[in-house]
Amino acid sequence: xxxxxxxxxxxxxxxxxxxxxxxxxxxxxxxxxxxxxxxxxxxxxxxxxxxxxxxxxxxxxxxxxxxxxxxxxxxxxxxxxxxxxxxxxxxxxxxxxxxxxxxxxxxxxxxxxxxxxxxxxxxxxxxxxxxxxxxxxxxxxxxxxxxxxxxxxxxxx
Amino acid sequence: xxxxxxxxxxxxxxxxxxxxxxxxxxxxxxxxxxxxxxxxxxxxxxxxxxxxxxxxxxxxxxxxxxxxxxxxxxxxxxxxxxxxxxxxxxxxxxxxxxxxxxxxxxxxxxxxxxxxxxxxxxxxxxxx
Amino acid sequence: xxxxxxxxxxxxxxxxxxxxxxxxxxxxxxxxxxxxxxxxxxxxxxxxxxxxxxxxxxxxxxxxxxxxxxxxxxxxxxxxxxxxxxxxxxxxxxxxxxxxxxxxxxxxxxxxxxxxxxxxxxxxxxxxxxxxxxxxxxxxxxxxxxxxxxxxxxxxxxxxxxxxxxxxxxxxxxxxxxxxxxxxxxxxxxxxxxxxxxxxxxxxxxxxxxxxxxxxxxxxxxxxxxxxxxxxxxxxxxxxxxxxxxxxxxxxxxxxxxxxxxxxxxxxxxxxxxxxxxxxxxxxxxxxxxxxxxxxxxxxxxxxxxxxxxxxxxxxxxxxxxxxxxxxxxxxxxxxxxxxx
Numbered sequence: 283x284x285x286x287x288x289x290x291x292x293x294x295x296x297x298x299x300x301x302x303x304x305x306x307x308x309x310x311x312x313x314x315x316x317x318x319x320x321x322x323x324x325x326x327x328x329x330x331x332x333x334x335x336x337x338x339x340x341x342x343x344x345x346x347x348x349x350x351x352x353x354x355x356x357x358x359x360x361x362x363x364x365x366x367x368x369x370x371x372x373x374x375x376x377x378x379x380x381x382x383x384x385x386x387x388x389x390x391x392x393x394x395x396x397x398x399x400x401x402x403x404x405x406x407x408x409x410x411x412x413x414x415x416x417x418x419x420x421x422x423x424x425x426x427x428x429x430x431x432x433x434x435x436x437x438x439x
Numbered sequence: 440x441x442x443x444x445x446x447x448x449x450x451x452x453x454x455x456x457x458x459x460x461x462x463x464x465x466x467x468x469x470x471x472x473x474x475x476x477x478x479x480x481x482x483x484x485x486x487x488x489x490x491x492x493x494x495x496x497x498x499x500x501x502x503x504x505x506x507x508x509x510x511x512x513x514x515x516x517x518x519x520x521x522x523x524x525x526x527x528x529x530x531x532x533x534x535x536x537x538x539x540x541x542x543x544x545x546x547x548x549x550x551x552x553x554x555x556x557x558x559x560x561x562x563x564x565x566x567x
Numbered sequence: 568x569x570x571x572x573x574x575x576x577x578x579x580x581x582x583x584x585x586x587x588x589x590x591x592x593x594x595x596x597x598x599x600x601x602x603x604x605x606x607x608x609x610x611x612x613x614x615x616x617x618x619x620x621x622x623x624x625x626x627x628x629x630x631x632x633x634x635x636x637x638x639x640x641x642x643x644x645x646x647x648x649x650x651x652x653x654x655x656x657x658x659x660x661x662x663x664x665x666x667x668x669x670x671x672x673x674x675x676x677x678x679x680x681x682x683x684x685x686x687x688x689x690x691x692x693x694x695x696x697x698x699x700x701x702x703x704x705x706x707x708x709x710x711x712x713x714x715x716x717x718x719x720x721x722x723x724x725x726x727x728x729x730x731x732x733x734x735x736x737x738x739x740x741x742x743x744x745x746x747x748x749x750x751x752x753x754x755x756x757x758x759x760x761x762x763x764x765x766x767x768x769x770x771x772x773x774x775x776x777x778x779x780x781x782x783x784x785x786x787x788x789x790x791x792x793x794x795x796x797x798x799x800x801x802x803x804x805x806x807x808x809x810x811x812x813x814x815x816x817x818x819x820x821x822x823x824x825x826x827x828x829x830x831x832x833x834x835x836x837x838x839x840x841x842x843x844x845x846x847x848x849x850x851x852x853x854x855x856x857x858x859x860x861x862x863x864x865x866x867x868x869x870x871x872x873x874x875x876x877x878x879x880x881x882x883x884x885x886x887x888x889x890x891x892x893x894x895x896x897x898x899x900x901x902x903x904x905x906x907x908x
């Protein structure tokens with residue numbers, strides 16, 4: 283039997299689709315889970331350890347806890363931005379996966395990468411507009427949920 | 440507060456293990472859904488997840504325990520937002536709930552935007 | 568009344584098989600390092616090719632490969648009646664802008680990665696129909712232009728799925744004419760758009776395999792031929808997973824492809840090049856066909872081949888809206904010598 287066009291025979295089609303999906307699943311390679319987990323753990327952990335070292339470094343300069351935390355974040359963000367600009371961050375990410383996405387450096391990368399990518403489309407419609415293609419949703423959902431948390435705190439006060 | 444050498448090593452060890460562990464959760468979310476969950480989803484999910492955990496009072500103990508291991512991952516960014524908004528609401532009322540989150544995270548966001556802009560001016564994408 | 572040159576349901580049998588009189592290929596540095604690297608006419612030193620943007624670089628590749636193909640056919644631009652080309656970028660800008668530069672009457676094509684074979688199909692019909700003496704058909708793709716349009720910015724740190732394919736940086740062109748001594752296009756089987764419900768954008772091979780298999784099976788039914796009639800059967804760019812699925816689907820229909828079937832997406836890269844499932848993009852089948860397979864045919868190593876260009880007909884909009892991925896395949900049967908000429 284030939285494969286049917288999309289809307290040819292609906293009931294037959296459902297079965298054909300599920301049969302095919304099974305066939306695909308049998309053959310599809312799985313991601314190298316153990317290697318990926320190890321990469322994410324080691325590199326993600328290393329970034330956090332660097333963050334801890336930076337916090338301690340700024341604390342030793344007499345900054346308070348909040349200040350040292352903010353300074354450490356800004357430093358990590360700068361380093362991630364620089365590595366993205368140099369084209370190194372995505373090479374590390376190949377091995378680290380979520381290890382380079384989940385830390386604050388991943389947020390920085392998600393802002394710098396499109397800014398860099400679209401500069402050829404100009405400063406306003408390129409860099410300016412595209413900078414938040416990935417970070418925009420993060421800020422939107424972050425702000426809205428935080429606002430709700432604040433609202434609840436206000437009501438419960 | 441004076442800390443001994445062992446305390447320092449323990450502090451780094453905890454940051455490494457907890458930070459790495461949080462990243463592994465992100466990795467599992469992507470790998471086990473055969474990449475239906477994209478990096479964009481991870482970024483959004485971890486920040487909002489951090490807000491929820493923080494509002495529920497679960498995240499602060501983790502920060503106290505693991506230090507940078509809990510603040511560097513994006514869940515820590517969500518924690519910052521939530522605590523800012525909650526503190527704002529408690530201290531300044533309703534208006535504080537609007538401003539608190541952004542106030543607390545302003546430095547980080549501005550840093551990312553400014554460095555992002557500067558890098559875009561200085562570098563060109565390398566491609567592959 | 569039955570159309571004079573149509574056989575079966577979807578196949579055209581040419582009365583005077585059009586001849587491929589010139590072909591050219593150009594690839595990026597990564598493809599140049601692949602197993603076929605030495606076969607291509609030009610290997611770019613870098614992906615920008617002296618231009619300001621990757622899009623301009625893609626256009627330059629397409630333009631140069633068109634010019635070389637015309638030259639290799641021993642013709643000038645004025646001898647070409649029509650040009651057909653396509654690429655992956657929105658509104659097929661690479662093809663449109665190349666046509667602007669070349670000044671040949673132009674028909675733009677979009678068949679995703681099947682574009683080259685869609686072009687050869689229509690071009691051959693124009694020739695055998697008596698509408699043209701020479702037709703130029705070309706296709707191009709570029710890793711970085713495709714990546715930024717379809718996926719993430721190139722510097723974004725993301726891990727690629729093991730099923731993902733690597734968009735080939737390259738362009739290929741052929742000149743098809745009424746006569747000459749080159750390989751001849753004897754049959755064309757125009758494919759249907761087939762969709763078996765795959766929606767994973769990281770797994771194009773699985774999305775396209777049913778379309779490829781459908782066209783291959785239809786070609787055999789329409790022509791009465793079998794896999795054994797061909798020295799080689801190759802698909803456009805299904806890569807490793809899609810190739811295996813196509814083989815299985817064909818087997819279900821009673822056609823054994825295990826002996827002489829391969830895929831351009833597998834041929835172009837070495838497994839060590841970290842491209843995961845293999846190559847894809849309009850340029851993939853275009854350069855493997857023009858740079859390698861056509862030369863093998865002309866050298867007499869293959870007497871008769873069946874090429875199936877395959878395309879995944881999705882857009883970023885359709886995939887964000889949760890649509891499944893429709894696929895298409897166009898088959899072109901080529902004989903090493905021209906029986907009429």
